[in-house]
Amino acid sequence: xxxxxxxxxxxxxxxxxxxWRSKDAINSMLFFSLLVVVVFSFSFDPNAEESxxxxxxxxxxxxxxxxxxxxxxxxxxxxxNQVLDAYRVSPAPANSLFLAKAIGNFIFVSVLETLMTPLFxxxxxxxxxxxxxxxxxxxxxxxxxxxxxxxxFAAMSLRTRSREIMLPLLLFPISIPALLAMVQATTNILTGxxxxxxIALLLSYDLVFTSACLLLFEIVLxxx
Amino acid sequence: xxxxxxxxxxxTALLLSYALYQALVVAPTEQTMGDVQRxxxxxxxxxxxxxxxxxxxxxxxxxxxxxxxxxxxxMALVSAEVGVVFCSIVLVTGPIWARPVWGIWxxxxxxxxxxxxxxxxxxxxxxxxxxxxxxxxxxxxxxxAIFGALCVPFVYFSIWFFRTQHPQPVIGGGGSIDPRMLxxxxxxxxxxxxxxxxxxxxxxxxxxxxxxxxxxxxTQSLTTPGSAR
Numbered sequence: 001x002x003x004x005x006x007x008x009x010x011x012x013x014x015x016x017x018x019x020w021r022s023k024d025a026i027n028s029m030l031f032f033s034l035l036v037v038v039v040f041s042f043s044f045d046p047n048a049e050e051s052x053x054x055x056x057x058x059x060x061x062x063x064x065x066x067x068x069x070x071x072x073x074x075x076x077x078x079x080x081n082q083v084l085d086a087y088r089v090s091p092a093p094a095n096s097l098f099l100a101k102a103i104g105n106f107i108f109v110s111v112l113e114t115l116m117t118p119l120f121x122x123x124x125x126x127x128x129x130x131x132x133x134x135x136x137x138x139x140x141x142x143x144x145x146x147x148x149x150x151x152x153f154a155a156m157s158l159r160t161r162s163r164e165i166m167l168p169l170l171l172f173p174i175s176i177p178a179l180l181a182m183v184q185a186t187t188n189i190l191t192g193x194x195x196x197x198x199i200a201l202l203l204s205y206d207l208v209f210t211s212a213c214l215l216l217f218e219i220v221l222x223x224x
Numbered sequence: 225x226x227x228x229x230x231x232x233x234x235x236t237a238l239l240l241s242y243a244l245y246q247a248l249v250v251a252p253t254e255q256t257m258g259d260v261q262r263x264x265x266x267x268x269x270x271x272x273x274x275x276x277x278x279x280x281x282x283x284x285x286x287x288x289x290x291x292x293x294x295x296x297x298x299m300a301l302v303s304a305e306v307g308v309v310f311c312s313i314v315l316v317t318g319p320i321w322a323r324p325v326w327g328i329w330x331x332x333x334x335x336x337x338x339x340x341x342x343x344x345x346x347x348x349x350x351x352x353x354x355x356x357x358x359x360x361x362x363x364x365x366x367x368x369a370i371f372g373a374l375c376v377p378f379v380y381f382s383i384w385f386f387r388t389q390h391p392q393p394v395i396g397g398g399g400s401i402d403p404r405m406l407x408x409x410x411x412x413x414x415x416x417x418x419x420x421x422x423x424x425x426x427x428x429x430x431x432x433x434x435x436x437x438x439x440x441x442x443t444q445s446l447t448t449p450g451s452a453r
Contacts, residue, residue, distance in 0.1 A: 121276060147373075156364050162354040169351050176369055177378035180386060205273035205378055212374055216367045219289070223360035 004096045011100030025073055031117045032069055036062045041123045055124050056187030060179065066112045071150040072164050074101055079158065088222060098217040102151045109143050122184065129192030134199065138189065141202040142182035149174055152213045155220045178205045195209065236418040243415035251307065251408040263321045269413040270313040277307030278346060285369035288362060298364035300369060302427045306420055311343045317377050337383045345372040383422050
């Protein structure tokens with residue numbers, strides 16, 4: 001029998017390959033990301049000094065919207081082709097599917113972030129006064145926090161009315177501590193203050209909620 | 225309902241009246257804030273009651289996940305609903321108190337922000353229950369309740385680290401409270417708890433009966449010939 005990691009890898013490769021061939025979601029989200037950055041630039045047009053103070057918040061709100069758009073279509077393909085039912089019936093552990101989806105979403109949203117960040121730096125003339133490598137760490141931890149909970153709640157929303165709006169309604173309240181940490185960490189790095197506590201908070205948030213998702217996903221998958 | 229309910233209802237009404245009298249008349253007037261401070265006797269017990277109800281929600285959700293007993297699920301639903309009501313009271317009485325005392329309706333300090341986030345989390349729980357269709361709603365809701373409970377320490381720590389502007393708490397904190405005020409506070413808390421218990425009890429029975437009716441309808445449409453569509 002295939003080991004769980006093998007299943008995760010196989011599911012992940014399937015998703016990545018499908019997306020690479022059709023480029024459905026990535027194209028729409030790329031354009032969406034660009035639009036978001038442009039709209040923010042019109043809405044908040046400060047000079048270089050002020051922009052450093054608020055850029056952390058702006059960037060993460062943009063990433064949050066991009067993540068929600070990405071997460072909403074996570075399970076859509078599975079529902080369309082009854083893959084979810086097939087998966088329930090198979091002996092494969094539910095966790096493997098969850099991890100595959102979460103990692104796939106993480107890669108997805110990270111690609112979007114990589115494309116949006118230079119635009120933000122350009123439009124807002126950002127230059128981090130603190131260690132820039134920490135920004136990568138914050139981006140990784142923060143994105144994982146959004147994506148792991150988002151994948152879980154997207155699966156929960158499958159059997160609800162108003163599926164698309166349910167995801168942000170469930171995700172946003174739970175993500176507030178992580179959002180606060182992400183924004184504060186980014187702002188602090190940009191302005192040259194310490195971000196260590198926020199990074200530690202993000203790390204512990206990630207650990208706690210990844211464990212919770214892995215433990216409880218079986219229930220959500222098998223919900224009728 | 226059983227005879228106990230109306231008797232308990234009358235007792236609770238009497239206790240609430242007594243607590244109101246204590247709060248508005250008997251309690252000493254606060255030195256700096258004056259009579260406005262009396263809203264404290266509604267604000268704080270509501271908060272404590274809401275926290276207790278949310279804890280009950282967590283316990284009921286865990287029990288449901290472990291045993292799948294419908295009673296646990298109903299208890300989770302009821303405690304969340306009544307808890308959200310009491311939390312709303314906290315969020316409304318807070319600004320009413322803050323405006324004359326601090327001059328602002330709202331501020332993003334630790335206590336207010338964390339209560340707001342708590343309220344948001346449990347409202348999202350109720351939204352899931354309302355919008356979810358199908359027999360597995362209790363399981364999904366229980367999972368969400370656990371997520372919400374796990375989130376609470378993070379909420380408190382993150383906001384505490386972010387900012388502190390709220391005056392020192394009068395119980396279990398730096399500030400102190402006049403023993404007469406403490407006495408009135410505890411009486412009000414008792415009254416509110418009894419009231420919460422009463423509401424939960426009647427809501428529990430309501431939910432039980434509703435489920436029985438739905439089950440009866442389902443059975444009827446299955447067994448009666450020609451009535452199934």
